Amino acid sequence: MHIGKNVCDSIIGTLLEIPGKNKDGIAARLDLLNMGVKTDLQPEYGERRTRLPPRPWNLSRAEKREVCNSFYGMKVPEGYSSNIKNLVSLQDSRLLGLKSHDCHTLMQQLLPVAIRSVLEKPARYAITRLCFFFNAICAKTVDVSKLDKLEEDVVVTLCLLEKYFPPSFFDIMVHLVVHLVREVRLCGPVYFRWMYPFESYMKVLKGYVQNRTRPEGCIADRYIAEEAVEFCTQHLSDVSTVGVPSSQKMGVSKPLSGCTNTEEVLPYIEQHMIHIKTAYPKFRKRTKWLQDKHNSTFIQWLRFKVQSELEEDNHGVSENLRWLAAGPNMAVPLYRSYLIKGIKFNIKAQDDVRTTQNSGVYLLAHTMQVASAKDKNPILSNMGFYGVIQEIWDLDYQKFTIPVFRCDWIDSSGLVVDELGFTLVDLSKIGHRNDQFVLASQVKQIFFVDDPMHRGWSVVLSMPNREYNDVIGDEVLGDVIIECEPFTRGMPNVDTFDELVGELGGQNIRGGCEDIWIE
Template sequence: MVENGDRVCWKKKSIFFDLEYWKYLPVRHALDVMHIEKNVCDSIIGTLLEIPGKNKDGIAARLDLLNMGVKTDLQPKYGERRTRLPPGPWNLSRAEKREVCNSFYGMKVPEGYSSNIKNLVSLQDSRLLGLKSHDCHTLMQQLLPVAIRFVLEKPARYAITRLCFFFNAICAKTVDVSKLDKLEEDVVVTLCLLEKYFPPSFFDIMVHLVVHLVREVRLCGPVYFRWMYPFERYMKVLKGYVQNRTRPEGCIAERYIAEEAVEFCTQHLSDVSTVGVPSSQKMGVSKPLSGCTVSVVDQDLLNQAHLYVLENTEEVLPYIEQHMIHIKTAYPKFRKRTKWLQDKHNSTFIQWLRFKVQSELEEDNHGVSENLRWLAAGPNMAVPLYRSYLIKGIKFNIKAQDDVRTTQNSGVYLLAQTMQVASAKDKNPILSNMGFYGVIQEIWDLDYQKFTIPVFRCDWIDSSGLVVDELGFTLVDLSKIGHRNDQFVLASQVKQIFFVDDPMHRGWSVVLSMPNREYNDVIGDEVLGDVIIDCEPFTRGMPNVDTFDELVGDLGGQNIRDGCEDIWIE
């Protein structure tokens, strides 16, 4: 016990400080981001929805404000039978609580993203119940900022959104060290903003620990190396080994040794799968899952899919250049009209390539590969259609399949180089990268006799149905369909996304990305499956303080929320 005059500063000093090296350790304890994130999420959800046991507001919290001499207009008003608490900046009206719960209730997320959010919502009393650690993780990472877009005053709402942006940045699989100082400054400002709009009782030790998370990332590396998710999951596996509850340790040891022995044997046997890992869930596996029907498709659509495959095959690229030179030579008057040349190429390339490859095959030492020969011949007219397909461990469904399921696996995103025109009369478009958002309507497996290539036929959102708001959220209108002449994409090229109804703008949806499950595969500077989506707020980081103040303004000294019901306590 250390004393400072008559005041006791500390009640206990850890025995570890008796070690000579202990005071020199830069990290004496590793903070668990999983539990910090869960407790912060519980505090926010519990306070906003006034969940008993998790609500940080109440008579004691209001008396704290009165004793501190701040926000005195929020002090409790005592009556004969009930006590009235004026609504603060953190309180939601009954309509807003229903709005938040209805937003969560209507969310459909990809399979494996989280538990069914619908099962966590109680619409009768406007609460979220039974939140697990991973549920809180998905809420803080992406879902909560969307659900509260239409509630609270802007300053309080944006302060919560900034905190969600911070957790998303801190849990990223790749960390830019040069941005850690700015991230640390931003989280301090974020907590200061929360202090302006939330009661002091909200700021317990868990909220305070958020300040130290960036320092531990700087010293210890990315969060996913240190958080408790894998250990908690493995503890569940060990609990499943227990058959005799009077001897749990013996059951666990026996089952563990048996699995180790089987795992060792599989390393010396061919064509044997590892224990406990279904083959369908392994990363890198690509195969159809369900709903195969063979259909003779429209010839124009088949040519469109076949052309896309050709233009995205490396062996065909030299032939594309030759064909463009051939067109410019045959039509010298149009050699400077880029759009006309591209349209002419699209309509004639398939037939030209077939004759070109046939003529080369008739020559000795032609050098045409087997794959190119079958590609030039074209796919079979009878195309297998599937409802579900597994690509690199990620499951994709068609829209009709999602409509009857509780998950959403039909959203896709493609970053591609395309021609962009200023207007319909623009004859000289420019090539640039552009993001496309779409919904899978059909899954085709093009049959080239010796091999098959899966492609998606998608409804792509037109540029008129694409908006980016002030915080960087991408909003799409799923009813505005464009790019009718370019509907197909290779299944291996897309990234899975999902759409959540925007509570602020009816008829629009917020685009959210599916997190990457693979941590190790790296090509250059880009992590596979972790492609940055255009205008995604969670990868762009938080707005700086000046921008934040410009966006939200201030409450103007008004602490009591207008249009919000009083809180009555018996």
């Protein structure tokens, strides 16, 4: 935790030239002169002020404003981090009041996005490699066989940073980054050992204090009162909660929310496909036509099929299947927010008036892929879809309810993966309008950050999974994240890095950047 915070403070302070945290200065330039390296960066003394030539780590005033504006416009999901907007000072082009968890989120995902359009490629990609490393070691699932390669890559990354940053940047905290992989190898995943949950709960306990002369008593009284209220709510679960708006559903997704994948429904899907092929023998080899016909007629066929089975033998049809075949209530309630497994989803209209973003979703579907409308040989494979929630429906089947989302899905023409693996989407290009609904249990929450490099495009970032008990499910979600963003892939190897950044040309002074003047 402390290593990540100190390294983040050093990087942010050096890039934005924050007093007290900037590792560049006259002393750092004199160190280069004494070492006999990069002598063209030595300070030039004047009568009233000293000039420092700009280095690859220095940002121009316009670039500083661009980085701060990028941070200022970031809206993250609820519970992901503090409000980044409150940490930015646009007047001074600085980040102020960064807590340890804020630095944790910056080093993992947000900093590589904010610096995408500034700095030269070598310095920018070296910082991005370091962020990839921090994200890899903080993952919930760690591949032990890749730890040796990860340890080698972080050593190379620090060597690359030494080419572009001053010697004063490499204090003991930057050196300790090398030992983090060994710590993971000996102690296991990082999230089992960090203090973020306890520090967060300490803030809750401090909020209980009303009488500063008796803090322990205040905490004990409030804690006991909270336990009593929680005990009472378990006996009043069917009563509407006072103070909770009717537009929000603070419930938990039922197990039947994934009903299309249950063993009860799958046999009927296979029977219906056989029925279609028998009824339309001319279209037996047209997979796409059969799938479209199945989607449009399966509900009516299932209703008559279950009804006929009930008339013959009532023991062969379960109660859940009977309610599913009967269909939901036509009066569907709409919600602006829905809480599922501890994750809060909002509709887009709700996010527009809030400082958080909870409307982005990602779906990995085993679906049919076609090259064009005339493609007669589609391929079945996994395909990722990115969307924004527009409406939240709660389908009532009398015995249970199933939440579904109506989303605006991004068309394939508005989806690009760049050279570093970042997924870019154009939120204005909406596609798949004939299939907008998705089960709430099938999606993973993501969020979009405006890409400072390409106007109109957004970078896709994902929320960490909060279900720490579901290890098997997390392994599945790990594959989903790989298609969503580059962070879980680890750092690119050295050969790839050299191909991406090219050569500096042997110049130490950065062109197109203002000189640094010190009074």
